[in-house]
Amino acid sequence: MDVLIAIIYIVLFIIMMIFVFSIGMLKQYMPSKKEVLLVIIVGFLIGCIGGALFLDPIYDELPNVVSVIEKSMPNNEETLYLDLSSSIDVNKLKENLSGTEGFKSFNEYAISIPMWDFNDKERAYFEDIVGNIDYHYKDYNITPTGTIEIALEENYSSSDALKSFSDWYKLVFGETISYAQVHATLVVDSASLDTFEQNLLERGIVASKIEGPIQDTVNNTNSSMLSNGEFTLVCGGIGLVVAVMGIYIDSVVPAYRRFRKFLRDKRKR
Structure with a gap:
């Protein structure tokens, strides 16, 4: 939202509160308490609407x-977690990102290869064999849905990891791997976060998770904020208070003047 629009909205809300205050000042023309109560209710409703x-x-x-x-x-x-299709040229992506101001690092840390729903025998087989395919596989996990998740050693590329697994798979099963995911982290300056998000979006890539001061601040702010309904009720409360101030202003101002006079007289003594 533009700053000018925000200022206009705030001014309009203040004008509504001035209107509520003005209605409250008409108390002397209200013959009964019902009219006073009606003004308070109207003040609350106008506050809700304005809010x-x-x-x-x-x-x-x-x-x-x-x-x-x-x-x-x-x-x-900020650290952006990226889940990339194996069809993406990761090296080209890294080269493009590294040439953007604010780039810190790009690390391919894991790959995921969806297979099929393993039975107990097949799962036991893959659990025994995957770690022996490539010594650069730092760790691995066979999920219940039949996805093989492989953690990579630092500075070991996902393309090499996928090639070693694909070569083994073709040798043993006579087939090729049709799809896999590459998991990477991109570390950037917080000031350049928008630039990198736009750069990735142009390539059809959206970070699955972002960690860093900006995201932490946004999350903390969101968690502490009132819901829209609660905030509207708070604005209604402001309208109610303004209405009450308008109703009792004739009593408050003379009392304030008497209090100031009392303080002046006390100083003179």
Whole structure:
């Protein structure tokens, strides 16, 4: 949301509160307490309406505002977790990303190869054999759904890992691997996060998870924020308070003046 629009929305809400205050000041023309109660109810409803129309959109932007502040902090880094199709040229992607200002590192840390629903015998076989296919496989896991997840040693490329597994699979089963996923982490300066997200989006890639000061701040802000309904009720409460102030302003102002006069007289003594 533009700053100008936010200012306009706030001004409009203030105008609505001035209107509520003005209605409250008409108490002297209200013959019974029912009219006073009606003014209080109207103040609450106008506060709710004004909050929902004008303040709620601004309130929803609070996490974005906080993230902008966090991006301006020096030396902050964000880690993007990427799940890439094996059809993507990972080396070319890395080369493109590394040439972008704010790049820190790119690491391929694992691959996932979906197979089929293994029976107990097949699962036991793969659990015994996968670790012997390539000594660069740091660790591996056979999921219940038949996906082989392989963790890679540092600086070992996913293409080499997939090639070694594919060669073994073709030798043993006489078939080729049709699909696999490459899991990588991209570390960037927080100030450049938007640039890298847009760069990835242009290639059809969206980070599965982001970790870092910006994301932590956004998550903390979101967790502490009121729901839209609760925030609207709070705005209604503001309208109610403003209405009450308008109703009792004739009593408050003289009392305030008497209090100031009392303080002045006390100083003179």
